[in-house]
Amino acid sequence: MLVLLAIALLLAGPGCDTTPTQTTSTTKNSVANSIAVTVRIDFQGRKENIEKVVTLPAPATVFSALIAALPNEVESTGEGETLFIKSIGQVANEGAGKDNWTYRVNQKLGKTSCGISPLANQDQVEWTLGKYDPAE
Numbered sequence: 222m223l224v225l226l227a228i229a230l231l232l233a234g235p236g237c238d239t240t241p242t243q244t245t246s247t248t249k250n251s252v253a254n255s256i257a258v259t260v261r262i263d264f265q266g267r268k269e270n271i272e273k274v275v276t277l278p279a280p281a282t283v284f285s286a287l288i289a290a291l292p293n294e295v296e297s298t299g300e301g302e303t304l305f306i307k308s309i310g311q312v313a314n315e316g317a318g319k320d321n322w323t324y325r326v327n328q329k330l331g332k333t334s335c336g337i338s339p340l341a342n343q344d345q346v347e348w349t350l351g352k353y354d355p356a357e
Contacts, residue, residue, distance in 0.1 A: 254279050256342040260290035263349040265320065267312050283324055283335035286346050304336030309348060324348050330355075 256279050262271040275289040284304055287295055296307040306322045307313060314321040324331045324338075325347045331338055340346065 256281055256340060256344075258286045258340050258343070259345045260286050261345070261347040262291070262309060263347065264310065264312055265350045267350065268310060271310070277340070281340045283326060283331065283338040283340060283346055286340060287335065287348065299334075299336070301336045302334050304334045306335065312350060319352070320350050321353060322348055322350055323353055
């Protein structure tokens with residue numbers, strides 16, 4: 222019985238090591254695996270525009286940046302490729318031919334769902350309420 226206890230303590234010993242070097246390494250990895258993104262939301266005069274810099278774990282998407290910038294103020298349906306934004310900040314899409322939410326990353330119009338559109342460090346995301354123009 223004593224031998225089993227000694228073996229258990231030997232096996233558990235290394236797993237309990239909490240030296241500052243390990244903690245620092247974990248912190249550095251967390252920082253290295255995150256990105257900073259600027260999110261702008263243009264309400265076209267319906268309410269005050271918003272601009273925030275958010276830090277996200279990588280990999281990040283346009284949708285995850287939007288949620289980080291406005292937690293609890295985004296209504297959506299679906300996920301991934303089928304994710305669709307219904308409203309931002311209680312301002313809803315108006316339907317076909319009217320004003321709806323679109324996004325740009327670094328001034329380029331998004332061509333895929335915001336749920337799968339990837340972001341990199343220092344990207345600029347802008348959400349605008351307006352008419353969709355696929356020719357942009």
